[in-house]
Amino acid sequence: MATDEATYHHGNLRAELLEAGLALVRTGGPEALSLREATRAVGVTPSAAYRHFGSRNALLAAISSAVHDRMAETILRHWPSQEGRAWDRLYAVGMGYIEFALAEPGWFAAFFTEPGDGDRSPSRVPPPFALLTEALDGMVEARLLTPQTRLGAEWPCWSAVHGFAQLAIAGPLRGRSDLELRHLADQTVRAAIDGVSAHS
Amino acid sequence: MATDEATYHHGNLRAELLEAGLALVRTGGPEALSLREATRAVGVTPSAAYRHFGSRNALLAAISSAVHDRMAETILRHWPSQEGRAWDRLYAVGMGYIEFALAEPGWFAAFFTEPGDGDRSPSRVPPPFALLTEALDGMVEARLLTPQTRLGAEWPCWSAVHGFAQLAIAGPLRGRSDLELRHLADQTVRAAIDGVSAHS
């Protein structure tokens, strides 16, 4: 629909601001999010944003939440469908996490945003985390993990993939070829899985 | 001394700006670094900073580099002195990394800063990384790692500790008690070491 209807009331400003913000963050990371530019993009005054978000940080938090959802969708797209592939599922969660981060570095940089001041949305468990716990539970069912080693296994796993993404995007691994990054990611995810199941 | 930063003419603005910047970043992270506030703190005009740093980002890069040095010092303080403690050394590197991050979250947030525009300082290998490679080489000498598994082992290790720090500072682990964090850090570092040495 063409957007030249000059109504005083915009209609769904909140959704469009979120979308404009997502576009800004996508290309430039969280630093590139500008309230003024986002409002400019949707043809509205800067102050209008404050009817829907308590602050720039609140908008950023909403963006971060939307990014979590998109990552979960990406991971689910690579989700092994058959039963009895517990190891493959855990591997897919790890590699999916990293692939999303490499494909959308700007979004990934906004992954952890502290709620801050004017944020009203309830902080929830990030969807990718839910997939990780599910995959780890599957490892126990498949007897690849004991209930003992299962305890707290989320954190070594999440740490490994999140850290790798950070190293590859902003750290000393930046600039390496996609092929090399994919190989190192594979090594890292395997090491993480081996690490949590070492004494099983 | 080959150090050129000492007293060109009058004061040592460069060093004092760096120190003021370190203080700013320490409490508020990289976002809190303000060229104007740093110059204000040392009693100088904003533009004066541009005689020593090409841009705000260049100052931030210098700060980041200084933070790397401080972390390396922290790690070295926990360095097992005796020979033949290869595993302990690797463990100490990992735990030292995490402890520094938890103790100085503001500094740690500035850890990876892309050089950007007006930055002239040569990008070097971060000192903590040098300690990691040294510790891993020690693992090979102690036959706890094969030359085969040694290849690229830096990345799973660094990923794990860096990711854990991120999760604990800005991510879903924020707010957990120090005791719990220390326990999870221990678990994560052990898993990382087990992971890289799984098939040795």
Added chain:
DNA sequence: CTCAGATGTGAACACCGTGAACATCGGCTA
């Protein structure tokens, strides 16, 4: 049909990074 609440506007404030022209001062050379 009315009017109260939700939504968007306009102007203003206090910051910020950055650049250009100008002032100052110390060390090297003649």
Added chain:
DNA sequence: TAGCCGATGTTCACGGTGTTCACATCTGAG
């Protein structure tokens, strides 16, 4: 020793930012 040149710091200005507050406008419930 005189004098200049380059390094250092200042002054002023520009355009950008988040945020607030009083005001204008629209919309839906009674």
